[in-house]
Amino acid sequence: MPTRIKVILYFSSCCLPWIALATFACGAETDNASSKDSPPKAREKLVIAHRGASGYLPEHTLEAYALAYAQGADFIEPDVVISKDGVLVCNHDIHMQDTTNVAELFPGRQRADGRYYFIDFTLAELKTLAVKGRRDSAEPGYQIPTLAEMLTMIRRLNERTGRNVGTIPEPKSPRWHRDEGQPLEAKLLDQYAAFGLTQRTDPVIVQCFELDALRRMRQELKSDLRMVYLTGGAPDDRTLDDLATFADGIGPALKAIENDGQSVRDNDLVRRAHERRLKVIPYTLGNDEAQTRRFFNQYDVDGLFTDFPDVAVRARATRQ
Numbered sequence: 357m358p359t360r361i362k363v364i365l366y367f368s369s370c371c372l373p374w375i376a377l378a379t380f381a382c383g384a385e386t387d388n389a390s391s392k393d394s395p396p397k398a399r400e401k402l403v404i405a406h407r408g409a410s411g412y413l414p415e416h417t418l419e420a421y422a423l424a425y426a427q428g429a430d431f432i433e434p435d436v437v438i439s440k441d442g443v444l445v446c447n448h449d450i451h452m453q454d455t456t457n458v459a460e461l462f463p464g465r466q467r468a469d470g471r472y473y474f475i476d477f478t479l480a481e482l483k484t485l486a487v488k489g490r491r492d493s494a495e496p497g498y499q500i501p502t503l504a505e506m507l508t509m510i511r512r513l514n515e516r517t518g519r520n521v522g523t524i525p526e527p528k529s530p531r532w533h534r535d536e537g538q539p540l541e542a543k544l545l546d547q548y549a550a551f552g553l554t555q556r557t558d559p560v561i562v563q564c565f566e567l568d569a570l571r572r573m574r575q576e577l578k579s580d581l582r583m584v585y586l587t588g589g590a591p592d593d594r595t596l597d598d599l600a601t602f603a604d605g606i607g608p609a610l611k612a613i614e615n616d617g618q619s620v621r622d623n624d625l626v627r628r629a630h631e632r633r634l635k636v637i638p639y640t641l642g643n644d645e646a647q648t649r650r651f652f653n654q655y656d657v658d659g660l661f662t663d664f665p666d667v668a669v670r671a672r673a674t675r676q
């Protein structure tokens with residue numbers, strides 16, 4: 357039976373699976389590091405688990421993060437929002453009706469737009485919810501993790517395996533959170549500082565779609581952590597020049613580099629970014645090893661977000 361299937365079966369039968377995954381994690385790293393086929397340059401490229409191994413397990417659960425770790429991801433992504441009582445929790449959306457059973461448990465707590473917002477629920481309330489995949493019905497057993505719980509798990513796995521897997525937090529909608537009276541940026545940096553993670557040499561990359569939030573963290577809050585600007589398209593030269601003064605890279609959508617399996621016309625985004633010493637880590641690859649190889653080898657990106665870390669680890673180890 358393939359290791360991946362064994363891991364998934366293991367998850368479905370155990371309530372605290374992640375500690376036992378250390379052996380799988382060691383194996384994944386050893387495989388990658390010892391691959392004779394992998395060109396040295398390619399081995400430096402990062403596999404970033406998008407919302408955990410979200411192609412296999414409900415996104416933003418400890419189980420999905422642990423599976424990503426086991427599959428050999430270099431960085432694991434928590435999207436970050438905040439609860440009513442000011443606790444950072446991991447979720448992609450600022451509301452939760454699509455990924456939890458909140459409507460069933462808390463009827464009447466939605467806003468006028470029909471959505472149930474994290475910021476309107478305490479952590480104790482959030483912990484009663486069951487997390488589900490976007491197309492699944494609720495599966496009891498999956499909980500919303502706090503960011504502290506996620507960082508604790510990664511730290512323990514790193515201690516037990518000797519690996520140095522990082523996290524790449526994305527504060528979601530900082531402007532909206534600020535307008536709601538719950539600014540995210542300082543809390544996020546404080547949470548990382550509580551884990552001793554403050555330096556650019558630490559295994560942390562902060563990413564955000566809002567340039568102002570990144571600039572605030574660098575210039576006002578004096579963070580030294582690496583920072584990546586997420587963008588749906590290809591930034592122009594002026595934006596790249598500005599980014600180069602305080603950020604470390606860009607995270608463009610795939611379509612800024614490749615569309616329908618073809619390199620986009622006049623595709624020079626990676627070159628323009630590299631000229632300014634900005635890394636390029638596009639989002640989000642799926643279960644497509646050939647496409648993942650193109651991004652690593654043909655487009656020369658520095659890393660990529662993927663829902664299938666095992667596929668990307670394999671693709672990285674293979675020449676075109």
Ligand code: G3P
Pocket residue numbers: 406435448526563586607639640661
């Ligand atoms: O952060 C990279 C990627 O996750 C951005 O897209 O919408 O999945 O957060 P999204």
Ligand code: CA
Pocket residue numbers: 433435526
């Ligand atoms: Ca994200």
